[in-house]
Amino acid sequence: MEFVKEYFRKIIENINEALIGIDKYGDINMLNGIAEELLGIKSEKVMGRKIREVIPNTKLIRVIENKSEEINYRFSSNGRQFRVNRLPIFYKEEIQGAIALFQDVTDYNKISRKLDEDEVYIDILNTILDTFNEWIVVVDENGIITMMSKAYKEFVEDPNPEGKHVTEVIENTRMHTVIKTGIMEVAEIQKIQGRRMIATRIPLKKEGRVIGAIGKVMFKNVSDLRLLSKKINKLEKEIAYYKNELDDKRIAKYSFDDLVGKSPKMIEVKTMAKKAAKTNSNVLILGESGTGKELFAHALHNASSRNLGPFVKINCAAIPSELLESELFGYEEGAFTGAKKSGKKGKFELANGGTILLDEIGDMSMTMQAKLLRVIQEKEVERLGGNLLKNIDVRIISSTNKDLEKLVEKKEFREDLFYRLNVMVIKLPPLRERKEDIDTLANELKKKIANRLGIYVEEISQEAINYLRNYHWPGNIRELENVLERAINLLDSDLTIKAKHLPNRLIKQKSKTYSGGDRDLKAIVEEVEREIISECLQKTRGNKNKAAKLLGISRVGLYKKIERYNLY
Template sequence: MNIDEELLNFIFNSLEECIVIVDENGIVTMMSNGYKEFLGCTNPEGRHVTEVIPNTKLHIVAKTGLKEVGELQEVNNHKMISMRVPIIINGKVAGAIGKVMFKDLNNFKILSSKISNLEKELQYYKNELDSEKKAKYNFNSLMGKSMKFKQVVNFAQRAAKGDSSILITGESGTGKELFAQAIHNGSKRALKPFVKVNCAAIPAELFESEMFGYEEGAFTGAKKSGLKGKFEIANGGTILLDEIGDLPLSMQVKLLRVLQEREIMRVGGSEVININVRVIAATNKSLQELIDQGKFREDLYYRLNVIHLNLPPLRERIEDIDLLADNLRVKLCNKYGIYSEGISTEALEHLKNYDWPGNVRQLENVIERAINLLDTELLISSKHLPEKIIKTKSKKYNMDTNGLKDVVDEMEKEIIVSTLEKTKGNKNEAAKILGLSRAGLYKKIKRLGLEQ
């Protein structure tokens, strides 16, 4: 053992705390002497944590990367409250650390009704943490094997290490919020709050009080103690400004000032509050097009668009549909208590041939519908899919009557027409999606006879 290990062990055991550390496989790597005595276990290292600590969930935290705080747990007839936190190194979950916050609650002679109330309070605060300040997903939650998807995931993992603002764009249902949560959990801010704000849902008259908070007596009906705003709640962590493209111009000005100055003032207050928040914005709209229409501030756009992630739609990730559909099947079967063994080859072919305007969210709805239609069958088959998906025909190109160049031209024509329809004729946006220059797109349009 080197001197660093000796020092770590000394600190670990001198705190007289019940602490345990496991690796990503749930194997115990370290346990404090206090915890060993409490458990009556002298050599836990090298064993799976479930063999050592009854009713533990530490191995699950090490697998999912999701922290748990204030969990009521019973070990060897002792009621105790614990916390479990993932160990994240370079954006990946490397294990987890668990700590007993309170033990032997039985010995405090607390009445059973009080214990019950304590459980309710813990659940309340746990729910508050989940809804307000917790990111559930990490990079392991992002499923896909296609080159396009893996490239954007790799880029997001690199972006997670910094503090720059990120703009995530993509069609509805492509997973923008999942990526935002993964970036937060893969960053140095992972143990700090993650706060989501739906910019389209905040009334203009409540924008300042919701985002920046208010002081006591700021307006009729204000809480006596005042209230923290979203930016203050997110301080030290990450704030997701979802549907940023729907934010009215009047609110954009106020948001811009916060991003420039990194400080806020509560409504009715006089004290300036400095904030340290990473901003992630997400939208399914073209902000450049909104700028051209005078609906989005260009200076705010440049503040948000330091790092840009454009998520590919599902129709450009056909090779991911098998993986996504089966994972969704397993998740939804577990949720609803329905047993199934998979998806038939024919049904998968139908899923691959469909265009998926609603992307992964739509695919999840289709799989949920299918498992609810299962009767005695164990496989999801074509008859369990919506009619519009079954009717979609696979695209076949005739190589007998057409040469390779003609087939390639036909494919290019279909892709360009589809992209122009999606961008409502906006050639600048279409060129970006297709990875072409504007001039390059015009040349192809002319060559393929697509001019109107």
């Protein structure tokens, strides 16, 4: 009999399910190790005790009462979920007790629900991809395809690519390379079956390890990208239009973030400009033509305490001296022939509470300098033809490409006005002194010009960049913009700006040095200036107003240069 008990005990202990048994009185008489662990009880403490004292909600007593089995039921205990089979024990047709065989199905239920959810998500994802005709592929860490959208399968003509290495299915793919490097590749050109496409590849990472990658064909043809580029360009032109409308409302458009360049000289000048912006003193911006003086003026205003006030600008060289007074100070009704009946506010009145930019201040006549000095000293203006003085609160930012100190020495600029304007001085470096910024500037200008012209440009070749770096840029950033616009207009189907798209003067200048030779620097600069003006006049078909705007100089200045270089 002892042998039978030991044999029975071994069976109970080694079955794969938890087991608990009771006699016909409801006392626990069987309990294996798995049941102890799952129920959190010990056999030596519960053996012989009523099962309801140990498991209050047990249904095993019901089996004895009903004398019938209960298969595949569920119950919970200790925060876990179990699946149970309850069986009555008979001897000579009399009920003697019951046993329960149960399994922990908590994790199984979670996994099952997760799989069901994932299957639903996958079905939804596939439906979305197929509906929107997306071309997407997913690979595992070994480059094996685990999923591919229906549209992509149709294009590569493989209905069952799953399980194959991506290189066997997709021509010129780099998905396996992205898995190795872990580096995302965005908007790269990929040639598949003779078609040039734009593709993006993104590594999938978990806990810092690459576990796969996802690839998407963003544009099925480069022409699609060009079409989208044109649509974006149209929207940007609309935005530009509204920006111009804002400009008419006298709002500064640029901030220090818009000033491109991280060279030491550029960092130094931006630091100085930011300090000047915090003051309320007048600022004088010095720099060669095309160095970005107006952009700095915008940024100064926007970074100042006057940023909510108006920003008014006037080019002192572009307006004849006899009209400049009425533009600056305004006029009353009947002040002169052709004057508006209601009169007109001058720029100083319009700038009240804000900032006025007096661009090309070095070209202002001595007469106007005296009148400007009085306005600065008295902080009041009197309209032309009027007799009322109006108080104004205006900060003056003036700019020039001329050496005002030399003009003062030559008695061509008032010394007292010079010291009124020359409180905070910002001297912008020419482009040739900050060539470290040329790469960044060229790429930013490329985007700006391409958007304006509605032409998609992929990049600037390294060879072209090298030529840009080695040129001396007498026309500074404005000349660089002119060169890039010319290059973009000459672009062919490869969408890349190359050396062949650059003007001859840049290609020739690479091997030249300017420390000596037969000609001095002034002669070389004049030659380049003559060539730039000549090209601009050809581009505008002799329209001098348009040419002056493109060159960023006044009409008067352009006429002088045309006469100087015999460009009639």
